[in-house]
Amino acid sequence: MKIVFSALAAIVIIGLVFFIRSLLFERVASVLPPPPANAPYRDPSLQAEKRIDDLLATMTLDEKIGQMALVEKNSIKNIADVATYGLGGVLSGAGGKPDDNTPQGWKQMVASYSDAAKRSRLGIPVLYGADANHGNGNVPGATIFPHAIGLGAANDPALTEQVARATAEESAAMGIRWNFSPALDLPADIRWGRVYEEFSDDTERAGSLGAAYITGLQDQSVPGGRINVLATAKHYIGVGSMTWGTSMNKDFHLDQGVVPDSEQALRNEYLGPFRAAVNAGAMSVMAGLGYWGSVNISADKYLLTDVLKNELGFKGFVVSDWYGVYEFSANNYASLIASVNAGMDMVMLPYDYKSFVAQMRSAVASNDIKESRIDDAVRRILRAKFAMGLFDEPPGSAPGIETIGSAAHRELARKAVQESLVLLKNTDDLLPIQKNVNHIRVAGSAADNFGRQAGAWTVEWQGIDGNWIPGTTSILSGIRNMVSKETRVEYDINGNFPKSDLADIGIAVVGEKPYAEGWGDNAEPRLDNADLAAIANLKKTCKQVVVVLVTGRPLIITDELPKWDAVVAAWLPGSEGEGVSDALFGATKFTGTLPLPWPRSIKQLPFSFDGKGADGTSPLFPRGYGFR
Numbered sequence: 001m002k003i004v005f006s007a008l009a010a011i012v013i014i015g016l017v018f019f020i021r022s023l024l025f026e027r028v029a030s031v032l033p034p035p036p037a038n039a040p041y042r043d044p045s046l047q048a049e050k051r052i053d054d055l056l057a058t059m060t061l062d063e064k065i066g067q068m069a070l071v072e073k074n075s076i077k078n079i080a081d082v083a084t085y086g087l088g089g090v091l092s093g094a095g096g097k098p099d100d101n102t103p104q105g106w107k108q109m110v111a112s113y114s115d116a117a118k119r120s121r122l123g124i125p126v127l128y129g130a131d132a133n134h135g136n137g138n139v140p141g142a143t144i145f146p147h148a149i150g151l152g153a154a155n156d157p158a159l160t161e162q163v164a165r166a167t168a169e170e171s172a173a174m175g176i177r178w179n180f181s182p183a184l185d186l187p188a189d190i191r192w193g194r195v196y197e198e199f200s201d202d203t204e205r206a207g208s209l210g211a212a213y214i215t216g217l218q219d220q221s222v223p224g225g226r227i228n229v230l231a232t233a234k235h236y237i238g239v240g241s242m243t244w245g246t247s248m249n250k251d252f253h254l255d256q257g258v259v260p261d262s263e264q265a266l267r268n269e270y271l272g273p274f275r276a277a278v279n280a281g282a283m284s285v286m287a288g289l290g291y292w293g294s295v296n297i298s299a300d301k302y303l304l305t306d307v308l309k310n311e312l313g314f315k316g317f318v319v320s321d322w323y324g325v326y327e328f329s330a331n332n333y334a335s336l337i338a339s340v341n342a343g344m345d346m347v348m349l350p351y352d353y354k355s356f357v358a359q360m361r362s363a364v365a366s367n368d369i370k371e372s373r374i375d376d377a378v379r380r381i382l383r384a385k386f387a388m389g390l391f392d393e394p395p396g397s398a399p400g401i402e403t404i405g406s407a408a409h410r411e412l413a414r415k416a417v418q419e420s421l422v423l424l425k426n427t428d429d430l431l432p433i434q435k436n437v438n439h440i441r442v443a444g445s446a447a448d449n450f451g452r453q454a455g456a457w458t459v460e461w462q463g464i465d466g467n468w469i470p471g472t473t474s475i476l477s478g479i480r481n482m483v484s485k486e487t488r489v490e491y492d493i494n495g496n497f498p499k500s501d502l503a504d505i506g507i508a509v510v511g512e513k514p515y516a517e518g519w520g521d522n523a524e525p526r527l528d529n530a531d532l533a534a535i536a537n538l539k540k541t542c543k544q545v546v547v548v549l550v551t552g553r554p555l556i557i558t559d560e561l562p563k564w565d566a567v568v569a570a571w572l573p574g575s576e577g578e579g580v581s582d583a584l585f586g587a588t589k590f591t592g593t594l595p596l597p598w599p600r601s602i603k604q605l606p607f608s609f610d611g612k613g614a615d616g617t618s619p620l621f622p623r624g625y626g627f628r
């Protein structure tokens with residue numbers, strides 16, 4: 001009995017000690033005077049590293065810990081906490097829009113966090129981040145570019161750089177100076193729900209496009225010039241090769257699963273795009289959600305520190321993904337220590353930043369995390385902030401919100417759509433269709449459905465199935481705008497037309513419902529029965545049929561392909577549907593090539609990097625395939 005009592009007493013005393021210490025810490029930070037206005041860290045004429053030295057020497061432990069917190073905005077109930085805790089970053093998780101989901105609404109929301117940060121003792125600017133992975137899809141009216149897989153099919157680094165630059169303009173115009181893009185995973189398995197977020201399964205193609213994207217986004221128009229929008233190379237590393245059925249998330253199958261920890265694949269495949277990203281000046285890398293063999297990637301010192309920081313020479317900061325630091329263990333304290341000691345510099349906190357701060361204080365107090373590790377993490381974060389000019393930003397330096405959805409950006413997006421299209425089959429040179437063709441019939445779930453054209457990460461995390469955003473052009477309206485006045489164009493989503501007269505051409509625009517992340521994990525990606533029926537109906541009422549696939553990945557079409565006269569892979573083209581009709585009617589040529597192998601059957605998955613199926617067989621179409 002006595003032992004129980006003394007143990008209880010010990011726990012109470014320890015708890016009290018920590019409670020008093022935390023009160024003390026709170027008080028220390030809030031009672032210290034602000035540094036003088038001419039403090040070295042505020043002097044733009046000084047070298048960044050000198051400014052960081054000065055700032056680190058001035059910061060309390062709490063202020064350092066605060067900089068390591070990236071907090072989801074919906075979990076901040078009192079905006080003054082941005083200053084009280086000195087938060088390093090705030091993010092809008094996918095769909096994390098303001099009540100007033102307009103560019104003005106975003107600008108106001110982001111500014112409220114930036115202004116709050118300025119009221120902290122040191123006035124360290126807060127980084128506001130969001131996912132703008134196909135343009136700033138968070139806000140209606142933005143230009144929605146093709147998702148990365150379409151840029152991968154275009155395989156045009158100059159175009160990719162321009163798309164990223166325009167994306168940066170439309171983000172910075174709303175104050176969003178951090179974009180959690182580009183994804184540089186190499187998708188080996190089309191059953192994964194994130195294939196469309198990637199450029200290619202080829203390390204060279206992914207690397208060159210990723211580097212171009214980072215250059216465009218950060219837009220350092222002069223060498224060493226300030227970074228416009230901070231890029232994030234993600235999801236480090238190998239998460240395109242997760243094994244089916246290993247997901248830690250009970251609702252998923254592949255996403256958040258286990259990557260076979262092949263050193264050979266790490267060196268010959270996965271690292272290439274991240275090396276290219278580091279060489280292109282990336283100052284943030286996001287750790288993937290999942291396992292590298294038996295080790296949680298967020299706590300893998302070999303990957304985060306030995307390889308990325310020491311071998312590749314990465315000088316920026318590593319940020320965790322969502323709840324990734326804690327996701328795979330019951331003991332949050334132990335997970336956090338393991339992750340920070342492995343090299344995690346900034347921890348994404350979707351729900352609770354206060355316990356993060358308390359745990360970090362305890363970890364330093366008990367020497368579970370050395371303050372030198374914290375200093376290194378904060379130095380890396382501040383390095384990025386200084387490189388962005390955040391401390392020295394002249395007021396009004398962001399582009400005006402008229403850049404959002406501008407004609408110039410929509411023209412660029414239309415060009416990206418044109419270049420992304422891959423012509424997989426063209427019997428009797430059916431394509432391009434003559435503009436003065438007499439009679440066309442259009443059918444299919446994606447013909448007049450912007451939600452499918454854009455895919456997910458568009459206003460909502462999972463996207464919205466349906467035609468609902470002003471300023472966008474559906475593929476159907478693109479067709480109507482392209483043909484001559486005399487051409488008769490009929491549309492029925494199911495392809496129900498009178499069998500009496502045959503139309504010259506049937507165009508079936510078919511595809512997938514929008515999905516994001518593990519919710520898109522699919523054991524056998526195929527067209528659904530409604531779309532297959534629509535194609536069959538067109539076959540009965542049209543002389544020839546073109547199938548346009550609006551999908552986030554290759555689908556299994558082996559059995560249906562022989563019945564189709566022409567096939568175009570259009571991926572997820574975004575707001576400018578006319579880019580598809582431009583090529584269908586010959587205004588532009590088909591130049592796209594497959595960014596990854598197109599499987600013949602599920603049995604071939606996952607593909608190996610030499611383009612062979614898991615069963616050693618060849619794909620239906622190899623990577624690089626495409627009629628021109």
Ligand code: GLC
Pocket residue numbers: 092093094131180234289321322
């Ligand atoms: C998600 C994704 C990541 C994204 C982040 C913030 O879980 O895995 O790609 O950038 O959370 O939304």
